[in-house]
Amino acid sequence: MFSLEQLVRPNIWKLAPYSSARDEYSGHEAHVFLDANENPYNAPYNRYPDPLQRELKSVLKKVKGVPEDMIFLGNGSDEAIDLAYRVFCNPGVDNVVAIAPSYGMYKVCADINDIEYRTVLLDEHYQFSADKLLAACDAHTKIIWLCSPNNPTGNSLDRDEMLKVVNQFQGIVIIDEAYIDFAQQLSMRQELPTHPNLIILQTMSKAWGSAAIRLGMAFASKDIIAIYNKVKYPYNVNQLTQQQALTALSDPFEVDKWVRILLDERTRLMQAFTELPIVQEVFPTDANFFLARMTDAQAIYDYLVNEGIIVRNRTRVQLCQNCLRITIGSLSENNELIGALRKY
Numbered sequence: 001m002f003s004l005e006q007l008v009r010p011n012i013w014k015l016a017p018y019s020s021a022r023d024e025y026s027g028h029e030a031h032v033f034l035d036a037n038e039n040p041y042n043a044p045y046n047r048y049p050d051p052l053q054r055e056l057k058s059v060l061k062k063v064k065g066v067p068e069d070m071i072f073l074g075n076g077s078d079e080a081i082d083l084a085y086r087v088f089c090n091p092g093v094d095n096v097v098a099i100a101p102s103y104g105m106y107k108v109c110a111d112i113n114d115i116e117y118r119t120v121l122l123d124e125h126y127q128f129s130a131d132k133l134l135a136a137c138d139a140h141t142k143i144i145w146l147c148s149p150n151n152p153t154g155n156s157l158d159r160d161e162m163l164k165v166v167n168q169f170q171g172i173v174i175i176d177e178a179y180i181d182f183a184q185q186l187s188m189r190q191e192l193p194t195h196p197n198l199i200i201l202q203t204m205s206k207a208w209g210s211a212a213i214r215l216g217m218a219f220a221s222k223d224i225i226a227i228y229n230k231v232k233y234p235y236n237v238n239q240l241t242q243q244q245a246l247t248a249l250s251d252p253f254e255v256d257k258w259v260r261i262l263l264d265e266r267t268r269l270m271q272a273f274t275e276l277p278i279v280q281e282v283f284p285t286d287a288n289f290f291l292a293r294m295t296d297a298q299a300i301y302d303y304l305v306n307e308g309i310i311v312r313n314r315t316r317v318q319l320c321q322n323c324l325r326i327t328i329g330s331l332s333e334n335n336e337l338i339g340a341l342r343k344y
């Protein structure tokens with residue numbers, strides 16, 4: 001039986017959260033606000049933002065099909081990643097298990113929180129085995145990290161294997177879907193009602209074109225979200241971010257258009273790569289980037305930097321020897337990259 005209380009750190013389970021002025025008062029008729037020591041001048045920046053981002057969540061509910069009380073919003077997905085450690089993992093005692101290679105922040109946040117980070121290497125197709133991940137767990141494993149589509153490999157993870165992990169693991173499974181808007185594979189959001197141990201991360205930073213505003217989302221059971229809300233800084237998502245996110249969300253067709261263009265450009269760029277003699281392998285991808293194995297990644301990376309073109313050198317990452325990770329840019333940016341590589 002799944003018991004959230006047994007997974008959450010005892011101090012967090014017992015925590016009495018900070019109660020802000022806006023938490024204590026949340027009626028609608030008031031028009032004189034002398035409760036939060038705000039400055040009456042300099043509107044609209046003088047007021048504290050809504051700590052629970054209610055308006056934004058009501059829009060996200062429609063866009064994502066997830067009820068408000070199953071949504072956490074943070075200062076990028078990175079906040080939701082860090083909070084997972086702070087909520088579930090006792091420093092110096094607990095551990096987490098993750099696929100490797102994957103997104104670097106899982107390990108950085110583990111190190112910051114003094115949590116052992118165990119990795120299980122992907123296979124040569126960058127896929128994983130549920131049994132191997134589960135075998136790496138012990139009684140102190142609180143979280144399993146999955147990332148699909150995965151960064152830096154680009155591929156989506158096998159859905160049935162992911163479900164097997166969610167079904168069999170007694171702790172929390174976090175699936176990072178930062179790139180899901182580019183993927184053929186469907187989001188795992190629909191699995192939330194039947195899987196109380198599942199947390200899904202998404203972000204405004206990629207397909208939504210809003211990396212600058214720092215808005216990440218976590219979808220999970222309302223019990224998990226309530227604990228996240230208790231632990232987060234009271235005003236973790238600032239007013240400008242909330243406003244700009246509402247603007248972006250008001251035009252989802254624009255995002256669809258960007259995604260279509262980027263996927264077409266991805267096809268074109270990957271095709272051009274396969275024809276380059278300095279490219280040994282182009283890996284399948286479900287994201288807005290792809291991984292390519294080069295003859296000499298470091299030298300080609302340095303050459304591109306000299307040309308003013310920056311890609312991500314992943315050659316020192318496990319299973320990514322001599323690999324560059326290429327983000328799909330605009331048509332002219334992609335052309336510049338191909339042109340430079342043809343001259344190499």
Ligand SMILES: *Cc1c(COP(=O)(O)O)cnc(C)c1O
Pocket residue numbers: 075076077078079103147150151176178202203204205206211214215216
């Ligand atoms: C880019 C990325 C994110 C986004 O992080 P934000 O803090 O929301 O910008 C999250 N996870 C992965 C795997 C990413 O590649």
